[in-house]
Amino acid sequence: MKRFSRLLLTFSAALASACGGSSGPVLSDFTTEIYTPAYASGFDIRGNGNNASTLVSIRNPWQGGTNVEQHLLILRDDAKAPADFAGQVVKAPVHHVVCMSSSHVAMFDAIGQAKRISGVSGIDYISNPYVREHRLCGEIRDVGYDTNLNFELLAAMRPDLMLLYGVTGENTIVTGKLRELGIPYIYIGDYMEESPLGKAEWLVLAAELCDLRAAGADTLQRIARDYQALKAHPAPDAPRPKVMLNTPYRDTWFLPSSQSYMIRLIEDAGGEYVYTKNDSDTSVAVDMEEAYLLANAADFWLNVGPCNTLAELTAQNPKFSGIPVVRSRNVYNNNRRQTPAGGSDFWESGVVRPDLVLRDLRTIFSGDSVPTCYYKRLE
The missing domain is CATH 3.40.50.1980 (Nitrogenase molybdenum iron protein domain)
Structure with a gap:
């Protein structure tokens, strides 16, 4: 109430008189x-x-x-x-x-x-x-x-x-x-x-x-029901993999809050977000050197902007080629399904089908197979 x-x-007050007989x-x-x-x-x-x-x-x-x-x-x-x-x-x-x-x-x-x-x-x-x-x-x-x-x-x-x-x-x-x-x-x-x-x-x-x-x-x-079933599925005994997100935009690397939608998905899929300093309600700009160190500590790197290949990613910054997660090819982007103009279905149907997004993420973190819905592995 x-x-x-x-x-x-x-x-x-207005309705008492205006609608009394309506x-x-x-x-x-x-x-x-x-x-x-x-x-x-x-x-x-x-x-x-x-x-x-x-x-x-x-x-x-x-x-x-x-x-x-x-x-x-x-x-x-x-x-x-x-x-x-x-x-x-x-x-x-x-x-x-x-x-x-x-x-x-x-x-x-x-x-x-x-x-x-x-x-x-x-x-x-x-x-x-x-x-x-x-x-x-x-x-x-x-x-x-x-x-x-x-x-x-x-x-x-x-x-x-x-x-x-x-x-x-x-x-x-x-x-x-x-x-x-x-x-x-x-x-x-x-x-x-x-x-x-x-x-x-x-x-x-x-x-x-x-x-x-x-x-x-x-x-x-x-x-x-499908989301909760995936979330409850026993995770491997191995430690939770650390996950890095995003790429720099005009020399600024924005990282989301640990309370955000994407981090909830990562955690429910069995992963661990590498950046723990931001618990606000918005993304924050992180110093490039700090972000680079976070990427070096990650087991997986997700949501890398418009990149479709590792070559496109490393072209943004030659230092990226030396990051362990890039060398091991554990970089995945959420643009598997996109329009010719670049519209990503991740931000369309993925919004109402978090169960399918979660399935992709669990598949990625397990390392046993490749995702089939919204994510693709960069080669």
Whole structure:
């Protein structure tokens, strides 16, 4: 109930008079637990006990967000939104959705509803087969990126809902124009989740929009079951292998927090992250010499940017050729499945299938075989 206190206080007085005789939902009644995530921290779904409409509450969907709440009222049957509701309103099931992140595409695909996607951002970077096939006949359009959105195209498309992606805050230029056009929107914060299963759980929100809540929950449960089974599989008696991540960007080597999504995957796969100094909520820049020493101490090196071969990696810095993990060819990149433009499916379907990512990592760390899904060994 604490999550809704500010919302209820804001609207209670107005609704008492404005909606007293209305057949529409009353916001103060949206206290029935419909779906409370088991792994995600950024959203939940509540009902009002009177009809099938639901209220989705999304919290802190971008970096640096604190005490940020957004609300999407999903209407069903003949229900109407309270006149003073300040959030976004959409009628379910949605039929035409615009996805501004590739992970949003994967959420609909995971529940077999990619057909509801009518627009994306950066279509050349989308791996999804349905999107790539239907772009050819113009059924799925590229609506642009960030403030360079094609609002004329969006006005003609009239999507039921836009799923937005925020980096440091709300893009008020975009949201203001969408309100002017009457296009509902909501920010999706899956990328803020540190739990691999927490990221995947946002697919349930996509299912809610499609009136497929039960199917979405079942899909998530199957993914979680397979993930937990892999995590619980006995590891070899050998010490946990040490794992290095990333490559320098403009002479700066960024390393993630020990609490981050990628580190959770590494640890659940039986590995150990080499950098223990950062327990914040963001990546930090590490001195090149220190990063080089960390790489020298690693048994495996993962996620090496755009590199497809060891030659490309060592071309970045000749010193890399002398690192033991490079000499032993234990360097793996997460770009096994990518588009010609360089879009990686690791950041698309991999977001909703952490079980498959975990399987790849366990395969890598075991040293017995080669990964088959998102990772490839650099030669």
